[in-house]
Amino acid sequence: MILQAERLEVRHGATRALRDVTCEVAEGQVLALIGANGAGKSTLLRALAGLDAVRSGVIRLFGEDITGRSAHAVARRGLSLVPEGRQLFADLTVRENLQMGCYRAPGDRAAARLRFERVFGLFPVLRDFAERRAGMLSGGQQQMVAVGRALMGEPRVLLLDEPSLGLAPAYVGQILDVVRELADTGTAVVLAEQNAAAALRTADQGIVLSNGTVTHRAPAADLLADDDVSRHYLGVGGADDGAAPSPARVLPEGLRELRI
Numbered sequence: 001m002i003l004q005a006e007r008l009e010v011r012h013g014a015t016r017a018l019r020d021v022t023c024e025v026a027e028g029q030v031l032a033l034i035g036a037n038g039a040g041k042s043t044l045l046r047a048l049a050g051l052d053a054v055r056s057g058v059i060r061l062f063g064e065d066i067t068g069r070s071a072h073a074v075a076r077r078g079l080s081l082v083p084e085g086r087q088l089f090a091d092l093t094v095r096e097n098l099q100m101g102c103y104r105a106p107g108d109r110a111a112a113r114l115r116f117e118r119v120f121g122l123f124p125v126l127r128d129f130a131e132r133r134a135g136m137l138s139g140g141q142q143q144m145v146a147v148g149r150a151l152m153g154e155p156r157v158l159l160l161d162e163p164s165l166g167l168a169p170a171y172v173g174q175i176l177d178v179v180r181e182l183a184d185t186g187t188a189v190v191l192a193e194q195n196a197a198a199a200l201r202t203a204d205q206g207i208v209l210s211n212g213t214v215t216h217r218a219p220a221a222d223l224l225a226d227d228d229v230s231r232h233y234l235g236v237g238g239a240d241d242g243a244a245p246s247p248a249r250v251l252p253e254g255l256r257e258l259r260i
């Protein structure tokens with residue numbers, strides 16, 4: 001396993017955001033993290049990336065204990081996080097934003113050019129918009145820049161926090177296709193998503209988080225077929241729904257979601 005976490009506990013003040021969470025991801029595999037709002041998905045990704053302090057438990061990257069290491073040290077060992085909300089530099093161009101991702105693996109000009117080519121190969125629209133300011137792009141295109149920027153550091157492990165959030169279905173498919181492609185070329189990916197059905201269709205393994213603990217752990221295909229998971233996280237239509245599934249939101253009986 002490239003990345004392993006054992007019995008993690010993370011607190012935010014008085015809130016125990018993660019309790020006894022164990023997970024792992026292998027080279028070439030996608031692990032989907034499923035769960036409702038506030039379940040602990042972002043906290044788990046941030047803990048793995050060295051951004052949230054781990055109170056107890058162990059994180060190993062390539063077999064090395066990295067628990068308590070700084071985010072910078074973890075990044076240098078080949079792990080990259082694409083945070084929720086993208087966090088691009090809106091006033092810089094697409095090319096400049098991508099360039100920012102190179103700091104982890106500076107290399108020479110030729111190496112940088114190859115990395116640009118790889119990102120443009122995965123997201124051709126970014127080549128066309130390379131000199132545009134990132135803030136002018138659509139949400140889906142900005143998400144591509146965020147993923148592309150992470151890839152410029154040539155990570156062996158990629159953590160993605162809700163990459164489909166707010167995107168049109170066409171973009172969701174495009175981003176998740178690239179995620180699959182990255183895994184198929186050897187990257188280990190951890191994908192946190194409320195868009196559970198789409199994530200599980202992309203993933204090899206999945207875990208479901210609820211209130212900071214793991215409630216289900218299984219191959220992604222088994223989770224897609226699981227009645228309990230389907231009812232709570234996959235929305236109407238569940239695994240067979242080809243369209244973008246509804247987000248995991250369980251409303252009290254009698255209440256209908258208000259769509260504006």
Ligand SMILES: Nc1ncnc2c1ncn2[C@@H]1O[C@H](COP(=O)(O)OP(=O)(O)OP(=O)(O)O)[C@@H](O)[C@H]1O
Nearest residue numbers: 012013015017035036037038039040041042043044
């Ligand atoms: N900086 C923080 N300070 C205090 N509490 C926090 C902080 N970040 C998260 N929490 C709490 O920790 C718990 C887990 O939150 P987390 O953001 O990890 O969940 P999530 O599954 O990623 O949800 P979302 O999909 O809304 O991002 C929640 O109860 C949340 O309110």
